[in-house]
Amino acid sequence: MFSRVSTCGLNGLDGFHIMVESDISNGIPAFDIVGLADTAVKEARERVKAAIKNSGFEYPVRRITVNLAPADTRKEGTGFDLPLALSILVSAGIIPQNTIDNYMIVGELALDGSIRHTSGMLCKAITAMELGFKKLMVPEENVNEVSVVKELEIYPVKTLKEAAEHFTGINPLQTISNDKTFTPSHCIYTDDFSEVKGQKNAKRALEVAASGGHNLIMVGSPGSGKTMLAKRLPAILPDLSFEEALEITKIYSVSGLINQKTTLINERPFRSPHHTVSSASLVGGGSHPKPGEVSLAHNGVLFLDEIPEFPRKTLDVLRQPIEDGMVSISRVNYSVIYPCKFMLVAAANPCKCGYYGDYTKKCTCSFRDAENYLSRLSGPLMDRIDIHIQVPTLKYAELESEKAEETSAEIKKRVDRTRKIQQERYKKHGIYCNAHLKGSMIKEFCRIDAQGKKVLRNAFDTLNLSARAHDRILKVARTIADMELSESINSRHISEAIQYRALDRALRV
CATH class of the missing domain: 3.40.50.300 (P-loop containing nucleotide triphosphate hydrolases)
Structure with missing residues (x-):
């Protein structure tokens, strides 16, 4: 079964849209990632596999192919772990495709399924807004950083299981309040x-x-x-x-x-x-x-x-x-x-x-x-x-x-x-x-x-x-x-x- 999940890559301070395309088919069990991924992205195979198992889901013992489109652009970093895992769960029939279509998703996975802080999240949130996305799923540790982007509904998530239950409707996540105002510093310097x-x-x-x-x-x-x-x-x-x-x-x-x-x-x-x-x-x-x-x-x-x-x-x-x-x-x-x-x-x-x-x-x-x-x-x-x-x-x-x-x-x-x-x-x-x-x-x-x-x-x-x-x-x-x-x-x-x-x-x- 084929699935798509949207995420974001970075070139300097500028973000660009990446579509994580997954397909699960019959054949010798394997997990291949294509699309000009660097070492950190390719290593996501082991993190994603362990995170899916340790989150209580059945890992598909079949041939899994993941493409990061556009395939001619280099992808770096660990922020693709969460969208990779979710795309596999969609292909496995655990998450409905239509529930995840309007989201941009970023996050690094630990082996136990918890989601870690990801660098460059503010740039990615701004890119999501500019691309017309209305919903953004981010690690809970990045919530304050992205809260200044008021045009987005931001869903903080702690674990892969939480993310999956949100999309299946078992336990929907709450959006954060992102109505904070910017206040410049005044006379807080100790050196005078x-x-x-x-x-x-x-x-x-x-x-x-x-x-x-x-x-x-x-x-x-x-x-x-x-x-x-x-x-x-x-x-x-x-x-x-x-x-x-x-x-x-x-x-x-x-x-x-x-x-x-x-x-x-x-x-x-x-x-x-x-x-x-x-x-x-x-x-x-x-x-x-x-x-x-x-x-x-x-x-x-x-x-x-x-x-x-x-x-x-x-x-x-x-x-x-x-x-x-x-x-x-x-x-x-x-x-x-x-x-x-x-x-x-x-x-x-x-x-x-x-x-x-x-x-x-x-x-x-x-x-x-x-x-x-x-x-x-x-x-x-x-x-x-x-x-x-x-x-x-x-x-x-x-x-x-x-x-x-x-x-x-x-x-x-x-x-x-x-x-x-x-x-x-x-x-x-x-x-x-x-x-x-x-x-x-x-x-x-x-x-x-x-x-x-x-x-x-x-x-x-x-x-x-x-x-x-x-x-x-x-x-x-x-x-x-x-x-x-x-x-x-x-x-x-x-x-x-x-x-x-x-x-x-x-x-x-």
Whole structure:
């Protein structure tokens, strides 16, 4: 007897419809799975066989053939176990075909028939909705994750037996309530800017970076507060919109990083990979494609501490993701695209010993040694970082000062105001902050007065800036003007933006 059950596969974050076709016929007992299935899918034969027996059903001792259509598309993962088992039960005459036709079904089976958590379920639920399905059966452990898809009737299931009894009408399952509303996080960060003593210029630069979504690098001696400042950046970034939260949650769902209690991730990610990270771990890849750190930092912050210690070839793979806001991973068996619009924040010592130019300790490096140390960062990568600042070592008087420092909440209010100006300005252009300005948009929105042009021309010639660095200065100046509620960019805004090219002015050649 022939049967069909609908399920879903994934290519990156995009789902596609898979029809599980089963046929039980006379012949030597066998269980074959065809349709370009990977090892994990083929291993489902043993899981499905054991789960059917341990759920109290009679396993058909006949020839079973299962086809995963379309047959020319590679299928990966363990989410096909439940639809495979149910299709066999339909072919065996235990479940009526018409009761299962309107469902999309996903789930991994344990040998005892229980149903386990499955990665990528949010992406599959959205695909089910887009394909016109009204009913979705998922593992109970995935319920919170898919509850945000309000257009679907969601049936959580614990065991294969429960699923079968639902379709036979013996014990119908109840749908879950999926009317939860998204609430962005407010002031839940434990790290606050009020804890950072001094560093007025660095705090200002971080506020500018947050206000315009700009990439930033901090150079300073060990203990000057670079990491402390970077970890407080998410607290002043704007709250996530529903669309941004959905994008982040889809990435984490595919990566298997969603726990049972999570609905939508409502905090901006902060990722800080170690300098020994591989290129594949940074941008994504592997035999089974997974998002890398750049995608896990989507709509958040990617912090690279001690950035000169990263291998140069690893850092250079960041150039295209920074520029395009997405990463394309192509291998022999697959090609996927993951989004990766992140703020790059980097920290570096000025030299190998860490104390070049520091007033507290004597540096053992020569000027040439310091240049060589920072020259590990390629020019094209540095051109893509809008703001370069030096973070000096604090003096004792600053550490002991009783002066109240500005809180993250106070800074965030100004950042929110500036971002709203940019969102309103660019609402017809598909971007939401100054850092994403490109090409003709820079000329249109970054108009500067005559004195500002003169200052910029002098800086361009003196610092030997690239065309890309020139555009970065304009975008940062646009952000500074927005912070001051100024429609035009003047020489003061340009001058401050030029100050944020510290590595062009000082140690780089």
